[in-house]
Amino acid sequence: MKIDGKPYRSIWPHADGRTVEIIDQTRLPHEFAVLRLATMVEAAHAIRVMQVRGAPLIGATAAYGVALAMREDPSDAGLARALDILGKTRPTAVNLRWALARVGACLGNLEAAGRAARAWAEAAAICDQDVAINRAIGEHGLGLIRDIAARKQGGRVNVLTHCNAGWLATVDWGTATAPIYLAHEAGIDVHVWVDETRPRVQGALTAWELGQHGVPHTFIADNAGGHLMQHGEVDIVITGTDRVTADGDVANKIGTYLKALAAHDNGVPFYVALPSPTIDWSVRDGLREIPIEERAAAEVETVTGRGVDGRLATVTVTPQGSTAANPAFDVTPARLVTGLITERGIARATPEGLGALFPESA
């Protein structure tokens, strides 16, 4: 999508053909900086410290990470080491493991000499496929927004989203945002309630990308969404996800479950947008089976933003002597999910609903 009028992807190969570039998302939305990744260790670091974040972009970055590793050491041991290090960067994201398995499978039977070029091509293919998938998700989700706009006779359609499942979290378009961008480009009056998403305030990324692309939006505290739904101010909730089980349970950023409860209580449709690699067919009961990443307490204890001098600054909100807990994801039970927007269409959040769209996997 556009930044200051210029089209970007969130990851792209540099013209040198040997390195890859990303946008440093730890500095957004306050500073726009491009980072060049030259080694596998740099790629792993970028994933771990969330210079890249969002399940699809993590997968794409990991794939390029393998390609970078193959330039350094294309041996079987080098490949195994790269897959191991990259695979341990973030425990919750299933796309990470999917992308690594895909690239690993490509390289396993190749001579070492051919691995770097093959991995590079495969990473590029993963990126192009992600763009096509998200565009397709957008087309399917657009139908939902069109229906609401028709029902409201052209009145503004209010979408609530949580975290950043925008194009910054994918390679382009985003998952939850793809229907929004397409609706906006189709001339529908769409407005987005953007949850702040503490502790890491990924809502600021969503606000930034919507603003750069010209989509009307309003930033709100995570506490506000239920109240807005009680008063008819939300027509539809669309979030992304880090992992969906075969039964339709949804692991996503901490707090998603609370918004799903509020949507259910107020008759607001709650949709989750996802590329199908996000579905973990090996897991059924999300609450019992999906491990939840506990991240550093410092993320909760502090907030980073623009200081009065316009530069990035961090403040500590907790009193000295108090500690914090930081579960980074939660699981929304399938019973609270109206539908799953995939590249193949919209599925009910049930084994049957998912199985009908993906019979080869279910």
Add this chain to the structure above:
Amino acid sequence: MKIDGKPYRSIWPHADGRTVEIIDQTRLPHEFAVLRLATMVEAAHAIRVMQVRGAPLIGATAAYGVALAMREDPSDAGLARALDILGKTRPTAVNLRWALARVGACLGNLEAAGRAARAWAEAAAICDQDVAINRAIGEHGLGLIRDIAARKQGGRVNVLTHCNAGWLATVDWGTATAPIYLAHEAGIDVHVWVDETRPRVQGALTAWELGQHGVPHTFIADNAGGHLMQHGEVDIVITGTDRVTADGDVANKIGTYLKALAAHDNGVPFYVALPSPTIDWSVRDGLREIPIEERAAAEVETVTGRGVDGRLATVTVTPQGSTAANPAFDVTPARLVTGLITERGIARATPEGLGALFPESA
């Protein structure tokens, strides 16, 4: 309760007999500073900018505000002006109007010359009564915590609370915290999950006062409570409230409704602690009838905390060009409330439940 080992109230008359002192809660928990209020305008300012906050403390401060006004202008016009200015400082809090009505009724039939002393005495009486009420709330709520501790055979009792309904929000003890302080003093192993409570991060006040008094606690993002309840980490939710309707609907800090939904979904008891002046017998349907204060967008767009130099600093989290909305309260429907802990006992959140405890008002 104690600060650094020394007992405090949240508002107290200065030894000069003409001014009143408060703790500047806009600087807590990072700086501890006492402010002296010498005029009604200063008292109104303290309420408006939330140097004092919490329904009972707002009422007590407004009462002292009338006393300060009567020293300046004890005429009927002066009294009317004070009641008007103080009454408009915060639209949601019913205690504010209750305290002003009580002091106003005392003074109406008095000669101007006697009003200042009478108002001063009445404000002091309101404070003492608040302390007694909160202590009684604590005794009733303690029974709930004792029962959980017994069921867990001495295992840790985990309480979740939202916003600050602690002693800082009252004159002493707090409402939601009174049962916690009494349980702690009774030797029960009680631990508190403290919601951050964006936008104004009143959870930091709760963490501070619990820490100063030695109560184990953990600070969490507002998004985390539902996940903790899904995993059995919360035994009881206790919040305060700014207004309860005759039907038992609860207006409280934005986000309370989301925690009530999560408690309901997970079979966790959800209690609201309140002094009976918080009950607005004139209102039944909280969702339709209670006006919700929309506060400044800047509260959402910024976060204040300790900077790296240890001094108060403010950062902006939203990107330039994005705007925010800031509904400050929400309404939790009575159907989600397990019980209302009052100074007279625990009522069901129904007209019958409240009427049985307060037959003279219902």
